[in-house]
Amino acid sequence: MSQRNEDEQLKPLDPSTGDNPIQTEEKPQAQGFEGFSYNEDVMKFELPPLPDPLPKCKAALEKFVVPKESDLVRRSFMPLRTHPDPLIEAYFENVTETGKSRLPWELVRPAFLWKVKSCMDEMVRWHRQREGPDSVDLSEGSENKRMYDFILEKAAKFEAAPFTWQRICELLNSPSRHYRKADKYFRALDKTINVVTTVSEDGRRMTGNPPYSSETPDVYSIEQLFFGQKVTGSPNTKDQLEPLDMSRKRTYCSDEEAPKNEESDEEMEF
Structure with missing residues (x-):
């Protein structure tokens, strides 16, 4: 092979010329609808929020009537029948998502009582x-x-939404999703509905305790706590302090002389 042919074979390719067969072409950025760039904006894209169904549910609850058994309907693949008005069912589903009643109990109560029995x-x-x-x-x-x-x-005794309102609505929204036997479903409802505490429309607890009275003093003098016991009225009145009977006190020198407590921790049965 001649020297000229060897030089042509060893000569590097010039990228500026068209002799380079491995030229990389810059791919244009993928474009979507209305200039939406998938590579940059796909992580920033957010769907618009769904409208709040509460106003329509409120209107449906205001005109709620107990349906006839023949009017109950089955939706999708659920085996249990529901109210013919889907907005009644939508309210209980909304409570499972928000955890709050958001409507007056007087408005919700008739549909709730029907839903539990149904x-x-x-x-x-x-x-x-x-x-x-x-x-x-x-x-x-x-x-x-x-x-x-x-x-x-x-x-029927609840005067407001119970404290377990969200869990109750979960059991009422789709019972057959979690339970296949009626007795187990009854036990779940029994445990969830057997509460006393209620909550307001926005989820705040309503305990029903009487209001706190500031007339009763919270702080007593150390002399009163040590030497006497408050009977009634102000702790500053000596006649109202009942002194302790110090004659009944007895000092024991050792643990052996001290009488044993018949109800010791070892003998107590809980």
């Missing part, structure tokens, strides 16, 4: 449909009947 009846119907008519015992004196009556009675 869910229990539907769970019994679905259970018997799968496992036979005698699979759920609701006769008088049975445990299922006791829980059934207690849940309805407890629900």
Whole structure:
């Protein structure tokens, strides 16, 4: 091979010329609709917030009526029937998401009482449909009947949304999603509804305790705490201080002389 051919083979390619077969072309940035760039703005893109369903739910609750059993409907794949007005069901679903009632209890109470009874009846119907008519015992004196009556009675006594309102609405929104047997569903409702504390529309606790009175003194003198016991009135009155009987005190020199407590920690049974 001649020297000229060897030099041509060893000569490096000039990237500025068109002899370079491995030229990289800069790819244009992918563009979406209306100038939306996927490479830069995809992480910043946010869907607009959904409208609040509460106003429509409030209007539906204001005209709520207990439906006939023949008017109940099944939606999607759920085996239990629900209210024909979807906005009634949407309210309980909204509570599961927000955790708050956001509506006056007087407005929610009729739909709540119907929903509790309807869910229990539907769970019994679905259970018997799968496992036979005698699979759920609701006769008088049975445990299922006791829980059934207690849940309805407890629900009717609430004067505001219970403290477990969000969990109750979760059980009412889709019972068959978590339970397949009526008795287990009754127990879950029984535990959740058996509360005393209630909450306001915005979720604040309403304990029902009497207001605090500042007339009763909170701080007493150390002399009063040591030498006497407050009876009534002001602690500064000597006649109202009952002195301790120091004659009953006895000093023990050792642990052996001290009488043993009959109700010691070792003998106490909890």
